Amino acid sequence: MHSITGERPPTGYRHTWAEISLEAIASNTRLFKSSLGGHAALMAVVKANGYGHGAAEAARAALNAGADRLGVAILDEAVQLRSASIGHPVLVLGYTPPDSVRAAIDNEADLTVFSDDVLEEIVRQTETLRKRVRIHLKIDTGMNRIGLSDPDAVLALARRAMLARFVELEGVFTHFADADGEDPAYTWRQFRTFQSVIRLLEQNGIQIPLKHCCNSAATMRYPSMHLDMVRVGIALYGLHPSSHTRLPAYPLQQAMQLKSRIADLRRSPEGRPVGYGCTFVPERDSLIAAIPIGYADGLSRQLSNKGVALVQGVRVPFAGRVCMDQTMLDVTIAPYAEVGDEVTLFGTSGNESIAIDEVAALANTINYEVVCAVGSRVPRIYTGETGSM
Ligand SMILES: Cc1ncc(COP(=O)(O)O)c(C=O)c1O
Known part of the structure; x- marks a missing residue:
């Protein structure tokens, strides 16, 4: 028997979402x-x-x-x-x-x-x-x-x-x-x-x-x-087609941010590998966070061991391969990180930002592909007033 237990949160049951201004x-x-x-x-x-x-x-x-x-x-x-x-x-x-x-x-x-x-x-x-x-x-x-x-x-x-x-x-x-x-x-x-x-x-x-x-x-x-x-x-x-269009007359505002929340945190001692293929092996005792977003959501697998995210306003690196539905982060430099903390894959957190252009460069692609790739199972949360039609 199914029972209705309440409204689905706007950010989805797993708490991964794209915020659109x-x-x-x-x-x-x-x-x-x-x-x-x-x-x-x-x-x-x-x-x-x-x-x-x-x-x-x-x-x-x-x-x-x-x-x-x-x-x-x-x-x-x-x-x-x-x-x-x-x-x-x-x-x-x-x-x-x-x-x-x-x-x-x-x-x-x-x-x-x-x-x-x-x-x-x-x-x-x-x-x-x-x-x-x-x-x-x-x-x-x-x-x-x-x-x-x-x-x-x-x-x-x-x-x-x-x-x-x-x-x-x-x-x-x-x-x-x-x-x-x-x-x-x-x-x-x-x-x-x-x-x-x-x-x-x-x-x-x-x-x-x-x-x-x-x-x-x-x-x-x-x-x-x-x-x-x-x-x-x-x-x-809010994205420039290339560096050649960055003209003072066009101070564009990036409209999309991609967010998730920490689902799991673990201490990973030096030498214990993380993720598929064991490609990330910590060189020190580390704190590893798992977030519920992966390449099936449009987070490029090219970002494996290359991507960065923001946790509590601090830049942290991806640890290991991006999986289909999950990604791990090395949050050792954010020791107060907790399960449920917001993670920014691109966008702003505190005083830090990750531009979509930066993600595109790390993934060896263009900003067009980064935003188009954000998958249909990622809920879009809209902010900002645009009047009525
Ligand atoms: C025919 C045509 N016009 C306009 C555009 C808009 O291009 P852009 O997103 O670079 O402004 C496209 C996008 O590829 C297109 O195919």
């Missing part, structure tokens, strides 16, 4: 809004569960702070936003196959188009349903991923879209491969290619209202490339 997302959004000065619209990119922060919550925070519309990678994510009663325009930035076009129309998602078969299916479905759909053409100017790179093919697709009664050709866009890299040359080359495609369309009488190419890095570094709209993702969550 909606005020940080709102503040970062306002920073971009004011730097755009009303010249370009702001698309908040909330794909991949809002880069791990929660798609609907991040979307509401950004929209309440002035973002104009939303961007996601796949149609499923747009449907999720509609289920959360978010009615703003949502552009699916990736590929939507023909057999998903009907669902896109039903959910009023805007679609990225770069192939005849998808456009033909959009035309067919919109005629049948007598419902309008907005589309954005994707131009590949040098990323070599998705999109059209032949200008004549772009023109042909645009002409076909213009002829369709229920299709609104609202946008045309490209994506930069190296906007966060040191050398601006490749980004300028892509921008010039994009401009030449736009000129070709205009010379043929096709004016498209939303021309856009900037991600976070390009938005911060290249104001002359803003055009009609910018698509900002990582920076809204």
Whole structure:
């Protein structure tokens, strides 16, 4: 027999959680809004569960702070936003196959188009349903991923879209491969290619209202490339795409902290190994803490014997391998640590902080991956007031 014994604590039964500051997302959004000065619209990119922060919550925070519309990678994510009663325009930035076009129309998602078969299916479905759909053409100017790179093919697709009664050709866009890299040359080359495609369309009488190419890095570094709209993702969550975007005009606030609590503490004498593979062998009598978070929660196994955490405001090293559900810390330098103490994997504790960038460097990856990896079994706790929608 099961009995209901009470409400699940917001931090989960095991006390491991991600704390998300909606005020940080709102503040970062306002920073971009004011730097755009009303010249370009702001698309908040909330794909991949809002880069791990929660798609609907991040979307509401950004929209309440002035973002104009939303961007996601796949149609499923747009449907999720509609289920959360978010009615703003949502552009699916990736590929939507023909057999998903009907669902896109039903959910009023805007679609990225770069192939005849998808456009033909959009035309067919919109005629049948007598419902309008907005589309954005994707131009590949040098990323070599998705999109059209032949200008004549772009023109042909645009002409076909213009002829369709229920299709609104609202946008045309490209994506930069190296906007966060040191050398601006490749980004300028892509921008010039994009401009030449736009000129070709205009010379043929096709004016498209939303021309856009900037991600976070390009938005911060290249104001002359803003055009009609910018698509900002990582920076809204308070993270810089690279060191090259750390400009005084963009004092971003990191929105996510990752926390847990000590589950067990033990004295481990010199020489007694800790964890799988016996890879950590204390060189002195040590105090070892176990915390209930592991690589299944997105704490990279790359952090084995390399990561750091904060306990009682003190930096302590990971001891041994990160396990699937647990991780051990050498807390010898925090001798008053107790079971139940809060542990910060990234974020702030007392006067100490661990930046997500620092974790990314230790795990040999980028900050994008660190936040996106935080798993679905880690509850998100939201702080900060963002107004109502
Ligand atoms: C097409 C497109 N636009 C915009 C973005 C946002 O990029 P960032 O998170 O670097 O701002 C992405 C993310 O990868 C993207 O794929």
